[in-house]
Amino acid sequence: MARIKKNSTNNINKEKIMATCTETYAMDMIGARWKLAVFYHLKTGPLRFSVLKEKIGDVSDRMLTLHLREMEEDGLLIRNVYPEVPVRVEYTLTSSAMELQPVWDFLRAWGRRHQNIMNGVEPAPLDMTIAYKQPLAS
Amino acid sequence: MARIKKNSTNNINKEKIMATCTETYAMDMIGARWKLAVFYHLKTGPLRFSVLKEKIGDVSDRMLTLHLREMEEDGLLIRNVYPEVPVRVEYTLTSSAMELQPVWDFLRAWGRRHQNIMNGVEPAPLDMTIAYKQPLAS
DNA sequence: TGAGGAACTAACAATAGTGTAAGTATGGCA
DNA sequence: TGCCATACTTACACTATTGTTAGTTCCTCA
Known part of the structure; x- marks a missing residue:
């Protein structure tokens, strides 16, 4: 958001994770x-x-x-x-x-x-899930 | 993570959003x-x-x-x-x-x-979606 | 000439998140 | 007695994100 120090441990860690973990890449942009x-x-x-x-x-x-x-x-x-x-x-x-x-x-x-x-209420199980429309390639 | 200033604009905004937006509440903890x-x-x-x-x-x-x-x-x-x-x-x-x-x-x-x-590659449409096991009660 | 509105931008300030280094508590075992 | 290992904790430093205030640009219309 502001300038980022490319070679800070902070940024190096982040880049490293994003390079190997697509979930993190996605999370980062939302x-x-x-x-x-x-x-x-x-x-x-x-x-x-x-x-x-x-x-x-x-x-x-x-x-x-x-x-x-x-x-x-x-x-x-x-x-x-x-x-x-x-x-x-x-x-x-x-x-x-x-x-x-x-x-x-x-x-x-x-x-x-x-x-x-x-809050101490035990609700019914989640009634949603991810469905694959077709088998996922890769 | 560190101490949080309860009455900073930053924190007030965050709390306000989390109170009305369950997605943000969830995003915040992951x-x-x-x-x-x-x-x-x-x-x-x-x-x-x-x-x-x-x-x-x-x-x-x-x-x-x-x-x-x-x-x-x-x-x-x-x-x-x-x-x-x-x-x-x-x-x-x-x-x-x-x-x-x-x-x-x-x-x-x-x-x-x-x-x-x-990267300029236009891939096939996403082949996943969220499915409701049953109608969601809200 | 000057005010006005939309959509910014710059400079600065503050808060929050992350990282480093060194130290603590516990009890077993040499 | 002193060292070991695990799982922390403390104090501090640095980086990143968010917020504030005061402009700026463009053209139009009064």
Whole structure:
């Protein structure tokens, strides 16, 4: 997000894990403060910067910009600039980003259930799972 | 991980999001540097501290301890102390933590595919999805 | 000429997460 | 008595992420 010291132990560890662990690579690009909110609000269609900011609520200009830039670099969304006056900029999720939806669905179900467990309620087993449409190559 | 300033904007934002967004609550407890590695190595059965540390490789005593403590507090694993000499401590994933497996599977598949897209290769559509075993009660 | 709105950007400040090095407790065994 | 091993803990340093404030640019319209 800010400058990263390439040869810090911190960064070396991170790179090493990401190079061998695709789950971590994926987690890394979706796990920042406001990214989930961006996914959530964009999944029903493109929004312009100001609308997105208002919908999210507590985010500052700078934070939203930073996250949007990263998501753009990571191929999770597309930025379209319409040279009107004042300028209009719209953000759209890529189809690859849209495919993450099952993760959010699953995590919501799991999270709700886990909260119950932590509150001493033992809920019914999780009624969701990952299904393979076809056998997975590789 | 370290002390947290309860009334910092940072923490207030985080708490606010977690209170309304179960996905974020879930992401928060699985998204730290070494936690995924812990899940990975423990999913086939309990391991003692030293073995876990060796399997993970680059993690320090302190970091591993911190992550294990958090995961224990979060109900993701159980710590068993056997008062032998020297002491033996074993860590076991809870059944709730085990249920996260589909997330890792999905993220691995999605991540691999997304890496291809980023490299200019347009792969076949994702062949995994979330399936509901039964209608979800909410 | 100057105000106005959208979408930023720069400079700075603070918090949170991660890493290093050295030390502790326990009891067995030489 | 002193050393061993395991599983930590403490104190400190560094890096990364998040937040604040005050601009900036572009063109239009009054």
